[in-house]
């Protein structure tokens with residue numbers, strides 16, 4: 001006995017789009033959010049004349065939903081609008097072609113940043129953010145082959161090779177056709193010319209920026225070492241993630257491989273999206289520098305950032321007596337070693353950044369029974385940066401119970417976010433090229449990450465987004481004004 005199965009069955013009533021996706025499907029949350037964000041900037045670029053265009057909200061929804069489920073190519077998105085019920089629901093059965101999707105994405109890249117900010121503000125209104133934020137970075141491969149990363153000499157060689165080959169083709173053409181030009185430039189030459197132009201542009205940039213290597217396909221990408229040890233043309237993606245619901249409150253893409261100079265820009269970025277500075281900031285040792293710690297102190301932000309040797313020394317992994325076993329006496333300007341000998345100040349070294357590095361050299365090592373455990377040199381030398389008190393204060397803070405607890409939050413706040421992006425959404429390589437476009441692509445990934453977090457929260461609370469918006473606004477339109485939602489659209493949800 002089977003249930004009735006008839007593909008030619010006629011339906012009495014037409015389909016309702018609302019039936020295409022289940023009640024708590026994430027496409028509905030994305031749909032409701034994009035329905036209320038302010039897209040005036042995008043709309044203002046459309047003309048009243050000509051054929052009616054696809055609605056920007058439709059295009060935004062299908063592009064962002066694509067990023068949510070690891071479908072980023074415009075051709076694939078177009079295909080999904082014909083085969084996938086969630087895409088059909090979001091597009092209201094319309095099927096924009098891939099040119100339209102691609103053009104919309106590249107034309108309105110910058111507006112995506114504004115939408116990201118609005119979604120973050122929405123999370124703030126929902127009380128999903130706080131109290132600490134963790135900053136971290138991850139390397140994401142550029143849309144470029146590592147083999148296309150070349151040095152100045154290699155580029156020069158390739159330019160000469162293409163020129164030689166082009167002259168050869170020209171010669172053959174001359175022999176065949178003489179002075180007559182029966183057709184346009186041969187395809188082979190067109191390809192070579194395009195490649196030559198690309199290489200010349202890359203070479204110019206390499207020389208101007210004094211780089212050792214440049215990638216011909218994506219000039220902005222830099223060779224970076226990934227966690228698995230491989231080296232690929234990549235970008236360094238930075239995020240600031242809140243502790244409460246793992247909402248990404250700030251995102252950026254940089255071309256510096258290390259994270260040392262990212263604290264200040266990320267804090268400024270957080271201020272821009274949240275409208276206020278964070279109260280507590282957590283980051284790993286890659287972000288430790290005296291400048292960064294000083295900046296955070298001046299900003300009155302409670303920071304928890306260990307220095308590079310903190311963990312190593314804490315685990316007792318240093319072969320010799322660790323530096324923290326030497327006590328500094330500020331009054332006498334000397335150190336006391338583990339054998340209780342006084343280590344006097346000996347000399348100053350001027351550094352490139354004009355700061356002084358002070359050296360303290362012990363005079364008793366040759367007599368000391370602890371020498372083997374302390375140093376391989378004749379005398380143990382300790383160097384001291386004038387701002388070293390910043391590191392000592394930070395270490396003291398991290399060593400307290402509260403400090404340890406705060407810093408441990410970092411691991412379960414920011415690290416899972418990269419895992420969710422890379423494992424769950426397959427974001428291991430950029431689709432777009434160049435710093436500007438990759439930045440926006442990353443912001444899109446962060447936007448859909450936040451949408452997913454909102455969807456999880458709603459599910460947990462057992463409420464709909466419409467109910468939550470109503471709670472935030474108290475049934476009125478206040479939230480629309482606060483986070484840029486157009487009042488009419490907010491009414492639609494509340």
Ligand code: SF4
Nearest residue numbers: 337339365368374380
């Ligand atoms: S080796 Fe020198 S610095 Fe080290 S404990 Fe002995 S006396 Fe002190």
